[in-house]
Amino acid sequence: MIDIKKLTIESAHEALKKGDFSVRDLCEACLSNIKEHNERLNVFREVFGDVLAQADAAQARFADGSAVLLTGIPIAIKDNILIEGRKAGAASKILENYTAAYDATVIAKLKARGAIFIGRTNMDEFAMGSSTENSAYGPTRNPHDETRVPGGTSGGSAAAVAAGMAICALGSDTGGSIRQPAAFCGVVGMKPTYDTVSRYGLIADTSSFDQIGPIAKTIRDAEIVLEAISGKDPMDGTSSEPRKPSLEKKSKYRIGIPKNFMTGEGIDAELLKNFNDTIEKLKSAGHEVLDITVPLLEHSLAVYYILQPAEVSSNLTRFDGVRYGLRADGSTVNEVYMKTRGQGFGREVRRRILLGTYVLSHGYYDAYYRKASTLRTEIGKNFAKAFDVGAGGVDIILTPTTPTPAFKIGEKTKDPVSMYLEDIFTVPLNIAEIPGISMPCGVTSENLPLGLQLIGAKGSDSLLIDAGKEFERVLQ
């Protein structure tokens, strides 16, 4: 039997090309892991029934010589990314039985390369949460410890990669939803610069923060998927032409550590020690490490939890029981709206809609929304200064991805603020529209994975990937 956990995209591709195994064998190995573990872990909302037919179509491309790196590679897709003719529901009751009418741009790009869609993965409802416990279809469990959460919101996608149910996966990241579950599950996750990947066909959470990105086992695998899905798309006005990777490859990086940002309460002591040890290893490998300060960084989370609910309260008005999904019965059209939304949205989504409605309401707009969006601009400028290499800035900033390792299921569901604090290190990147990678950097004494977050300047995605590969080499 093929060991999916040991396969990278390139090693699978080589084996498929040489005929060591077929695409069918590869898919059957993933399906066998799913069969063995999915019932307990609740990773997939649906495993597609036509995987082997997809495999045969991909195999034909190896026969006719048109196979590329992603041909025949089984990929898990988050439940908020549309695939034509298949169900997609953002793990919400309000979209139960919704069938996508078109392909998301990322899906069309993967289809063109002959990738295999193995199934759609569980997530926090409408991508709001940090643990996948907000799914209307039950929590996903962490493959490393089934009593713990896999992180969220792309918890199903990260768990699928960690459990060998797919070789890689797509997630979406609004405030850490790719990086935090990647850290909790011991895999690599990347949120690209805001304009890198088209969001056409992604069910919107917060349009000014959302990015689709890869979850994989290695930085190289994440790079392969990112290259395939990025690019300008006329259907998403915020998307840009791919940036040319810088030709000048660095061998040593100037690394900034925002020390004062990592002294707050709630940061796990063992995790912090692992982080400091990691920094020492990078220093020993010849990288330059500096303490830096990014002003206002400590207010990012408050800014995020104003802007995010504000945009969500507006974005989710489209779920009204008229055009798609659930419709509850009522005697007037207004009653239909009220009942449909009351029954269809889960607790956390309702909470954020109310909060967003509040911060946007007359009399509070200046104090909350306007103030937060002003701070957002300032935080962006402060990051740009920190990365201004000509003025003594750094190439990369490092933080832990999360303040704690994976927590227990149920541990934080009673207190929303404690759940929100899980995102403290990841949200600043979405606010500043800059790229970030979470990569594994060891485990705790309880064998729980820990993540190192690499943060780069806007558009420095290829530099970040190069640095990630170098750090993989140093830390292995």
Add this chain to the structure above:
Amino acid sequence: MDLKDVKHLAMLARLDLPEEEEEALLADLTSILGYINQINEVNVDLAENTAGPLHNVMRDDVVTTITGSYTEVLLASAPESKDGFVKVKKIL
């Protein structure tokens, strides 16, 4: 914020709340506002809140699909439809 505010916000957001949940939501929202109110301590000039380097993205105003080619598939998503239209409750 009090219970009246929660009810009013729910009405504005067209969200039917079970009565037993209103108290719990009030407590949650109060605690979240307690956290986000920290931005009041930061001094920043609100006039600095400009759109930044944003630009409009336009496309030519031309039809790119065949009229009606998506009607069937999109209507199939609607809970109720009739004669090529989405059906809703009487509005007036």
